[in-house]
Amino acid sequence: MKQNVTAMYFSPTGTTEKVVRGLAEFLAEGDTCKTRSFTLPEERKNPAVFGLDDLVVLGVPVYAGRVPNVLLPYLGTLEGNGARAVAITVYGNRNYDDALVELIDLLTSRGFRVAAAGAFVGEHSFSRTMGAGRPDGRDMEEVSRFAAKVKEKLEAGWEAPVSGAGCRPYRPYYRPKNPLGEFVDIRKVTPKTKETCTRCMICVNSCPMGSIDPEDPKRMIGICIKCGACVKKCPVGAKYYDDSNYLRHKEELEAQFTARRAPEWFV
């Protein structure tokens, strides 16, 4: 069985990209696989069209226990046309909740035959300690074990669609709470910029919403999804969040979810 393998991902801080590309390379068996990022706004302009000869490894990070809602319009334009797919979610060591079943359902509704699915762990977008350095060597070994099982399934011509863990109907988006147990809304929170900013434009060019002003990288000209790209990629550490609800949420997560979560996959 030889299929054209494509690695497709949304990955502001690179952890989803690492898992998806790693898996796609194992599945391509020495052939070069295509890569197709849809992280940046201009990358989401052209719809992706596949066919029966394609095997697409498609990955997204988990945001609030679900597929990032800003991606739903783009994912709704994909055309599977019977292509095989492997659905991947990467989460920051809290939980992936219903993101994986949601992604499987989305791909199925777009005409993909979802043969396998996996939830892997990456360093949390908000943190340097939650899932620090993941996916690491142990995770990538798991990716290779998963790839071997996927190959076996595809070579045997099994048609059974994959199920995956999660609830249908999906649970609501996960929301942070304050110390009184009340929900807090951090959706409008934006990053601040220190005077040490050198205007190198890395943040401007890596913001998946195109929301940082190229004329003045301290200024926001669109929405912030708290993806962590500008904060983690800034070479001088000039981008940061100072919102008290955001910081408390991050500290709570860091204190609560310290135990290493293992990847889970379904074939």
Ligand SMILES: Cc1cc2nc3c(=O)[nH]c(=O)nc-3n(C[C@H](O)[C@H](O)[C@H](O)COP(=O)(O)O)c2cc1C
């Ligand atoms: C807005 C937002 C919400 C998130 N929600 C969750 C979550 O519900 N559970 C979790 O474990 N990680 C969560 N994360 C962490 C990311 O899923 C995780 O860090 C992922 O590895 C980031 O992928 P990337 O490196 O490809 O950007 C969230 C991150 C962001 C930015």
